[in-house]
Amino acid sequence: MADLKELIIDLGDVDEVKRIVKDEIGSGKEPTKIIDQVTEALTEVGKRYDRGEYFLSELMMAGIIASEVSKILEPLLAESKKKATSKGKVIIGTVKGDIHDIGKNIVIMMLQATGYDVIDLGIDVPVEKFTETVRKEKAKVLGMSALLTSTMYEMGKVIEGLKKEGLRSDVKVILGGRPITKDFADEIGADGYAKDSVRAIKVVDCLIG
C-alpha cells in the first residue's frame, strides 16, 4: 500500500489518498496519528515550495488534499466529543490577512474531541471581530492562528484591542501557527503558545486549570 505521507508530498490522486485514510482507520489507526502524517507531509511540501521545486498551485493542491483528509477524520473526532463533558468555551480564528486554516481546523477538531465548545471565527479575522466575540460569548480562551510572518503581528493588535476594551483579564490568549514561538508569545503578552494540536489541548487544559 502506498505511504500516505509520501503520496501527499507527491500530490497524488485525492481519491487514492482518501482510500488509504479510510483503510488506515479501518485497521484501527488513531486519527491523531493520521493528522501527524498529514502535518509532516505539508511541512515537506512547504520546504519544496521554499526551494522553488513547487509553486503556488502545488501548495493549493496540498491544501485541498489535507482538507479532504480532515473531512474524513472530523466525524471520528466528533464521536469522541459526544463522550466528553463540556470543559468550556474556546474562540478561535486565523488573523487578518491570513487565509491558512488547515492547522486551525485540526486544533478545533482536537479541542471538540476533548470536550471544548468551539466558536470558529474562520480566516482573515479582524481585531474587532475577535474582541466583539470575546465580549459576547464570555469564552474562557481565545486562540489565534497565523502562518505568515507578515500576519503574526496582528496577534499583538488583538491583545491590545482586548486591553483597550477592558476585556484582557476576562480571557486567556493562546497562539499557534508555523512562525509562532514561545518568545514571540511572551513578547506580545499572550498567555500560552502551542507548536501542534496535541500540545494545544494540554496548554488550554492548563490555562483553564
Ligand code: B12
Ligand atoms: C497549504 C498552504 C497554503 C494553502 C492554504 C490552504 C488552507 N486552507 O489553509 C494556500 C495555497 C491557500 C496558501 C497560500 C499562501 N501561502 Co501558504 N502554505 C501552505 C503550507 C504548505 C502548509 C500549511 C499547513 O496547512 N500546514 C499543516 C498544518 C497542520 O500545520 P500548521 O498550520 O502549522 O498548524 C499546526 C500548528 O502550527 C498548530 N496551530 C496552528 N494554528 C493554531 C492555533 C492555535 C490557537 C494553536 C494553539 C495551535 C495552532 O497546530 C496545528 C496542528 O498541529 C505551508 C508550509 C508549511 N510547512 O507550513 C505554506 C506557507 C505557510 N505559505 C506560505 C506562503 C508564502 C503563502 C502565500 C503568501 C503564497 C503566495 N505567494 O500567494 C499565500 C498566502 C495567502 C494568505 N493571505 O494567507 C509560506 C509562508 C512564509 C512566511 N515566512 O510567511 C509557507 C511557510 C510556505 C513556504 N515555506 O514558503 N498556502
